[in-house]
Amino acid sequence: MTDEAQDVIGDYRYGFHDPENSTIRFDQGLSEQVVRDISELKNEPQWMTDIRVKAYRHFVERVMPEWGNCDLLNMIDFESITYFLRSSNKTEKSWDDVPDDIKNTFNRLGIPEAEQKWLGGVTAQYESEAVYHSIREDLEEQGVIFLDMDSGLKQFPEIIKKYFGTVIPYSDNKFSALNTAVWSGGSFLYIPKGISVEMPVQAYFRINAKNMGQFERTLIIADEGSSVHYVEGCTAPSYSTDSLHSAVVELIAMEGAKIRYSTVQNWSSNVYNLVTKRAVAHKNATIEWVDGNIGSKLTMKYPSVLLKGEGAHAEVISVAYAGEGQHQDTGAKVHHLASNTTSNIISKSISKKGGRSSYRGLLQVTPKSSGCRSKIVCDALILDENSRSDTYPTMEIGNSTADLEHEASVSKVSSDQLFYLMSRGFTEEAAMGLIVNGFFEPFTRELPMEYALELNKLLELEMEGSIG
């Protein structure tokens, strides 16, 4: 590792990188030809090429968002990004067949170990495409489809064509247009009627190359009465130049189905993380977004739920940790489009060492939706004078029968709390780490145990050297 890299990495544990071996690497920069080349390389059906090109044209015309952190957004140099990089010619079913460098990386990230212990399936994406993929046989026998998105398009083009872009059209925003134009990898997951997948399935996204753009595209469909827990993790090496991660994730929960989607995003602090995540919940369906944002330079992400069917329920629990040089602009959007729909939003953020966290939320109840209930709790913890936290809640309530609660708090760690813990033998840093873990507890208790422990360790590490 070079000294420069070490400087940038600091305490970030996942900042190592492999030599850049690629079988195909596009030149940096974006054009309609790049978009067509990606589609051709993947041998896609014409309709997909057409969507990509339309999306690209929309991306070019669409202005950058004029809200959020415009200064940082406008610093993105789209011409310096690599839009496609294939590092392995095949998606392997056995870790033994994955190229050594890449396999070692995933070993260091603990993925094969987790897979053996407690996962129902794994997709490991490295740069633009999945390098490893597997699903437990018993799930496959039950008709569960879990594939990387490229394989999904090849094997189930009709399903993809029916649902792709129906929850998040390319024209939704500038970055959904970009993703639709150059998407590669991601997951396609289908759960048949009535099937409950007990073990979580996981996708892990790793960026290795410098100035890389990763644009995975995920589509999850839970058929009537089924349920699944999908877990997503992300890391990247630390470089002094920026990378871009811009995903689109669409979830569809049919009548009575339940999807839980958990993310622990721990990108290195040179990654722009601009992601659109949205779900549709039909009658009596449940969507749960459990969304943790620890890493990245700028994250803009607001997991959304369209409660379309009567009795549908949305749960969004998110945490954001903004350290030095980071801006976490996160939140949740819930649209109550049908009667007797309910939602719960919990947002927790911590700002430290000049970091900035923003909560941006939208709660909508349409005029024809009666008997809706929603509770929103937003708590911010600010660890020092230089750090910042903002809240931008929006409510559009069109029906007077709605029952809404909104609580917000901004707090600081009190000297009494620190003194109390230190009088019990904790160093100041350990005390701070414990307080922070406690603050995030409503989030970590929703994660699988292994993730919760990992996240707590991570937060404790983040607290090291945080006391001035």
Add this chain to the structure above:
Amino acid sequence: MREVAEEILRIENLHVSVEGTAILKGVNLTIHRGEIHVIMGRNGAGKSTLANVVMGHPAYVITEGSIFYKGQPLEELAVFERARAGMFLSFQYPAVIPGVQVGTFLKKSVTSVRDEAPKGRAFRKELTAAMEQLSMDKSFLSRYVNDGFSGGEKKRLEILQMLLLKPHLALLDETDSGLDIDALRIVAKGINEVAVDSACLIITHYQRLLDLVKPDYVHAMINGAIVQTGGPELALKLEDRGYDWLDVTA
């Protein structure tokens, strides 16, 4: 006469101020291992300040004098080092730590103070025994530290920590306040157990704890200084007559 035990705490001519206001004005006090000392006094006399400054609360500034723990000047030790050296403060108002379970907190605290992780099974046994002694239900362990605790529950958790941490110096700041008689008995039992082999400084307003915990010395504090020292009979006298008879400024 018993032989003179090890000196644990020595306070010499201690002057302390908070935000520029002088609170302690020349306190002298020495406590040996196995001794129980009690400080009584009116609200605002400086009793809690004394306990907090010994433990190292950053808001209190020592303007004159010194504190020695086992002969070592305390100013050299950070708060967590004092805890690891065997000092313990039972807080009058213990802080709430939301989201942190009592069980996790106790284990981490014991690990910090003993400088090694306690063995799982042995620790559980020790914990169960201590909790039974204090009539604490197991459900305590999964609650968040002091979050939504009643006054009595908070005090019991303080004593539980004291039993686990086995301090050489226990500072008990109004640990008896707000306890009903049953809780007071339980807490007193805990104090008596620890007091056998450590130095104890108990701050209280009330004589009733002293029916259950027998002090060696009782000190009356007025206006930031110890003005009278005696045996258990002084506590009875203070409860009976108040402090005016000792207060030269009154």
